[in-house]
Amino acid sequence: MTEPALAHIDLSGVGKAFRIGTQTVPVFSGLDLSIAAGDFVAIMGPSGSGKSTLLNMLAGIDSPDSxxxxxxxxxxxxxxxxxxxxxxxxxxxxxxxxxxxxxxxxAAENIELPLLLKPLSARERRLRVDKVLELVGLNGRGKQYPALMSGGQQQRVGIARAIVTDPGLLLCDEPTGDLDRQSADEALSMLGFLNRELGKTIVMVTHDPQAAGHAKRTLHLDKGHFIEETRAA
Amino acid sequence: MSSLLKQVRVMIRTNLSSLPRRVPISASMVLSVALVVCVLAGFLAMARGFEAALTGTGSQQVAVLLGGGTNQESGSDIPASVIRTLGAMTGDMGVVRDAAGNILSSREIVAPVEVSGTDGVARTLALRGMDASGLGLRDGIVLSQGRVFTPGTREVVVGDRLANDLKLKAGDTLRLGSVDWTVAGRFSAHGSAFESEIWSDLDAVRAAFDRQGQVQSLRLRLTSPQSLTLLQERLGTISGTPLKAIAEADLYAGQAGRTASLIRLFGWPLALLMAVGATAGALNTMMSSVSDRAVEIATVRALGFSRLAAVVGTWTEAVMLASLGVILGLFASWLAFNGWQASTIGANNTRLAFQLAVTPDVLTTAGLLGLAIGAVGGILPALSAARVPLTLALRARG
Structure with a gap:
C-alpha cells in the first residue's frame, strides 16, 4: 500500500435543512466538527439526530446549504x-x-469496481484486488459470488472494495448493523487495523455502543448538535 | 480503454446479468417489439413481392398500344380501322417487321373468367386471347410442360403459378365460361405477372365470349427501347380515336407502383400505431428495470461512477432487449411470409398471384423500426437511472 493521503475533516458553520411539502425542517445549524487525519471517530445518536445527513455530506452525496x-x-x-x-x-x-x-x-469483480475509475491496466487492477483480498483474509475467495458468502465475509469484501483504491478516508455506515456479534467484532477489528497500521481516517456511524468502543473517540449527536464526546481509554 | 467505457461496460454487464430477475416484463417487451417487426415486415414483404411480380413483367422493347384514352387494357378498344391503317403505314415506325414487310404484332383481348379452385372458392382469372405471334412477342417465356395452343381450337396454355394453384397439367380440361377448354401446356415466366394468366387463340376466345371483332390491345416489337418515341409520333397522325403506346414493362410497373403504395399505406400506419404501443411497453419495462436496480445504480454511483454510465447502461439494455425482439420478429416473419403465395385483384379486375418477398431491404426497414422502439422507449428510463438518489445506497438492503 502507498502512503494514504491526509484526510483532515473540517466542518465550520454548516447548515442543512430539508423541505418537506411547504415546511422547511432544519437538520444542522452552524455545525462545527474537526477530525484529524488518522483519527477513528464513531458518531452515535438517536434516529433523526442527523447522523445520516452528516455522513451523506462527508461522502459528497449531499451538500451543505451553508x-x-x-x-x-x-x-x-x-x-x-x-x-x-x-x-x-x-x-x-x-x-x-x-x-x-x-x-x-x-467478490473480486465487486472489489475491482472503484479501480475502473482509475487509469490502471487489467494486470494492475488484478494485483491490487489480490492484495486487498489477502488483507481482509479472503485469499482465494475472489471468484466466489456474494450469495455464496456469509454476512461477515460479504462485509469483508465490502471493506476490501472501500480500501482498494487506497483512500485516506473511510466512511462506514452502520458496518456491523447486519452482522452477528462474532462477525461484527471481526469487521471492527479490521477497521481498527486499517486505522492503526495503515493510517486510514475512519468515520463510523453506529447505534451499537460496542462498535463505537473500537473507535478512538465517539461523538454523540442529538437534534443536529454534538452534545458529548467520549474518548477511548 | 477510457474510464467511462469501463464504467459503461460494467453497467451493461450488471444490467444484463440481472435480467433473470425481470423475465416476464422483459419478455413482454421483446415479444411486443417482435410483433411490430413481424407485422411491418409482412406488409412490406407483400408490397415488395407484388412489385417483384409486376416489375419483372414485360419488356422495354415491346410496345402495348391502347385505344380510347385509357392506360389499362380493360377499358381499351382499338378499332379495326386503326389496325388496318397501322398495317398500311410505310416508312420507319420504330417497330420490327417480318420478311414480307408486315408489322410484327399481336392483337389481344382479356376476358375475365370465373374458375373454382381445388378449395372450391371461385376466382376471377384473366383469359387472354392472342394472335399466334403473341407468344413470340413476350420475352422470357419458357414452355414448362406440353405444347402451345393450336390456333382456332379451344386450347389454352396456363401460367405455372396459376397452374400450381389450380393443380392443372397438360391434358386437363378446364371449364371457362360455358365451355370446356383443354390445357395444352404450361409456361414459366420467372414468377412474373404473366404466370397469373391463361392464354389462348384470339378467335377462340372471341367466339366463346361473344366478343367478335374486338381488340383491346396491340403488342408490337420495337426495334429498340428508344423507338417508342418514334412510334408515338407516328400514332399521332392517326385520327379517329386517341391512341397510346406504352412500353410493356412500364405498363406493369405502373400497376405495381399504385398497388404497392396502397399496401404500404395500410401497413405503415398500422405498424406505427403498434410501435407507439410497444414503445410505451418498453418504457414501462425499463422503468421497472431501473426500479429493480435502483440500489445497484446508487451503489456504483456512490463509488464514483458517472451519471452518464448509468444513462448509457440503461439505454443499452433497452436497445438490446429491442434487438432481441427484432431478431425474433425478423426470423418469425421470414419463416411465416417469405415465399408465401398471395393474390390480389390486378389489372383487368382479374386475380394476380404473387409471392411475398422478405428481402434485405424489408428486413432492414422493419428491424430499424424495432430498434427505434427500444431506442426511444429507453430514453426516459435511462434519464431516470441518472436521477436515482444516492442516499438509497446507504440505507437500502441491497
Whole structure:
C-alpha cells in the first residue's frame, strides 16, 4: 500500500435543512466538527439526530446549504455533483450496512469496481484486488459470488472494495448493523487495523455502543448538535 | 480503454446479468417489439413481392398500344380501322417487321373468367386471347410442360403459378365460361405477372365470349427501347380515336407502383400505431428495470461512477432487449411470409398471384423500426437511472 493521503475533516458553520411539502425542517445549524487525519471517530445518536445527513455530506452525496466542508485540501461545499463523484472515486471509500455488493459480480469483480475509475491496466487492477483480498483474509475467495458468502465475509469484501483504491478516508455506515456479534467484532477489528497500521481516517456511524468502543473517540449527536464526546481509554 | 467505457461496460454487464430477475416484463417487451417487426415486415414483404411480380413483367422493347384514352387494357378498344391503317403505314415506325414487310404484332383481348379452385372458392382469372405471334412477342417465356395452343381450337396454355394453384397439367380440361377448354401446356415466366394468366387463340376466345371483332390491345416489337418515341409520333397522325403506346414493362410497373403504395399505406400506419404501443411497453419495462436496480445504480454511483454510465447502461439494455425482439420478429416473419403465395385483384379486375418477398431491404426497414422502439422507449428510463438518489445506497438492503 502507498502512503494514504491526509484526510483532515473540517466542518465550520454548516447548515442543512430539508423541505418537506411547504415546511422547511432544519437538520444542522452552524455545525462545527474537526477530525484529524488518522483519527477513528464513531458518531452515535438517536434516529433523526442527523447522523445520516452528516455522513451523506462527508461522502459528497449531499451538500451543505451553508458553511464550509473541507476534507484534506478539497472544499466539498463548493463542488458540483460531478466533481464530488470524481472526488469520491479518488479520495474515500464507503462501507455500507448491507454490504451493497452487486450480486451478479464475483467478490473480486465487486472489489475491482472503484479501480475502473482509475487509469490502471487489467494486470494492475488484478494485483491490487489480490492484495486487498489477502488483507481482509479472503485469499482465494475472489471468484466466489456474494450469495455464496456469509454476512461477515460479504462485509469483508465490502471493506476490501472501500480500501482498494487506497483512500485516506473511510466512511462506514452502520458496518456491523447486519452482522452477528462474532462477525461484527471481526469487521471492527479490521477497521481498527486499517486505522492503526495503515493510517486510514475512519468515520463510523453506529447505534451499537460496542462498535463505537473500537473507535478512538465517539461523538454523540442529538437534534443536529454534538452534545458529548467520549474518548477511548 | 477510457474510464467511462469501463464504467459503461460494467453497467451493461450488471444490467444484463440481472435480467433473470425481470423475465416476464422483459419478455413482454421483446415479444411486443417482435410483433411490430413481424407485422411491418409482412406488409412490406407483400408490397415488395407484388412489385417483384409486376416489375419483372414485360419488356422495354415491346410496345402495348391502347385505344380510347385509357392506360389499362380493360377499358381499351382499338378499332379495326386503326389496325388496318397501322398495317398500311410505310416508312420507319420504330417497330420490327417480318420478311414480307408486315408489322410484327399481336392483337389481344382479356376476358375475365370465373374458375373454382381445388378449395372450391371461385376466382376471377384473366383469359387472354392472342394472335399466334403473341407468344413470340413476350420475352422470357419458357414452355414448362406440353405444347402451345393450336390456333382456332379451344386450347389454352396456363401460367405455372396459376397452374400450381389450380393443380392443372397438360391434358386437363378446364371449364371457362360455358365451355370446356383443354390445357395444352404450361409456361414459366420467372414468377412474373404473366404466370397469373391463361392464354389462348384470339378467335377462340372471341367466339366463346361473344366478343367478335374486338381488340383491346396491340403488342408490337420495337426495334429498340428508344423507338417508342418514334412510334408515338407516328400514332399521332392517326385520327379517329386517341391512341397510346406504352412500353410493356412500364405498363406493369405502373400497376405495381399504385398497388404497392396502397399496401404500404395500410401497413405503415398500422405498424406505427403498434410501435407507439410497444414503445410505451418498453418504457414501462425499463422503468421497472431501473426500479429493480435502483440500489445497484446508487451503489456504483456512490463509488464514483458517472451519471452518464448509468444513462448509457440503461439505454443499452433497452436497445438490446429491442434487438432481441427484432431478431425474433425478423426470423418469425421470414419463416411465416417469405415465399408465401398471395393474390390480389390486378389489372383487368382479374386475380394476380404473387409471392411475398422478405428481402434485405424489408428486413432492414422493419428491424430499424424495432430498434427505434427500444431506442426511444429507453430514453426516459435511462434519464431516470441518472436521477436515482444516492442516499438509497446507504440505507437500502441491497
Amino acid at each position: 458553511g464550509t466542508l473541507r476534507i484534506g485540501a478539497s472544499r466539498l461545499d463548493q463542488m458540483g455533483e460531478g466533481a464530488r463523484a470524481a472526488w469520491r472515486a479518488h479520495n474515500m471509500g464507503i462501507v455500507f450496512q448491507f454490504y451493497n455488493l452487486l450480486p451478479m459480480l464475483t
